[in-house]
Amino acid sequence: MVQIMNSATLKIQRAEKHLAELKSLFQSTKPFQYMLETNFKTGEKSIFAKKNEQIVNEATIIIGDIIHNLRASLDHVYWDCTNAHARSEGERKNIQFPITKNEKALKESILPGLPKRVSESFANALDSLKPYRENGNKFLCAIHDLDVIDKHKLLIPTGNYTQISSTMIQSQVPDFPTGLMSVGFGNCYRDVTWHSKPMSWAQRRKAKIPRTNIIEQELDVPVQIVLDSLSHSRPADDALSDLVSVAYDAKKVLYESIENTP
Numbered sequence: 182m183v184q185i186m187n188s189a190t191l192k193i194q195r196a197e198k199h200l201a202e203l204k205s206l207f208q209s210t211k212p213f214q215y216m217l218e219t220n221f222k223t224g225e226k227s228i229f230a231k232k233n234e235q236i237v238n239e240a241t242i243i244i245g246d247i248i249h250n251l252r253a254s255l256d257h258v259y260w261d262c263t264n265a266h267a268r269s270e271g272e273r274k275n276i277q278f279p280i281t282k283n284e285k286a287l288k289e290s291i292l293p294g295l296p297k298r299v300s301e302s303f304a305n306a307l308d309s310l311k312p313y314r315e316n317g318n319k320f321l322c323a324i325h326d327l328d329v330i331d332k333h334k335l336l337i338p339t340g341n342y343t344q345i346s347s348t349m350i351q352s353q354v355p356d357f358p359t360g361l362m363s364v365g366f367g368n369c370y371r372d373v374t375w376h377s378k379p380m381s382w383a384q385r386r387k388a389k390i391p392r393t394n395i396i397e398q399e400l401d402v403p404v405q406i407v408l409d410s411l412s413h414s415r416p417a418d419d420a421l422s423d424l425v426s427v428a429y430d431a432k433k434v435l436y437e438s439i440e441n442t443p
Contacts, residue, residue, distance in 0.1 A: 309434065
């Protein structure tokens, strides 16, 4: 048991290493920014969201690695606890940590044979984890569901700009329009556009405005990085940390149930 238990732990530790890598990536380079663009020749100003495609793509791959290792850790634990009780080699190869639709499905399809084949305490431990979608452990289900999604399409983080307000913009851009109602800030190329007094050619030359006449400036406003398939409001790294914690908890609960079996 020690060898497989270590493999489950190592899988979670690998996920933690990837999570640290993800946090470091987000700290070193912003994947999402909120910008002010000024055309000094025409006087047109705009605010808009900006995504760093390279950083987002790199983060996407790291997130997939985190999820895969967490799902694998659950399977390693479950296999270690049950493989000795498999009735055939084919059954042993199909062992995986179960995720069901609801509590009824768990009690009818998974739990009935466990007390005799493994132990009563193991069946109770699995039941206590609530590995089902309806009113169950949403984090365990998320590990499974995200792993399935990542097999077919990427888990892409997005920028949450909903905390931005016009007051925040005006504190940095004094001529930003006032009195805006029901304005949203999102992933559009242009959220708000307005006009100010343009510069003459002589003024632009003196101010060393580039030949394009356009300058982009990052605004200091809150831009949260989220993984929509996991949480719309919680930062992606925090939400992924929750999944790491639940994987550790599941491992601990299942192994303790086996160790305490007479």
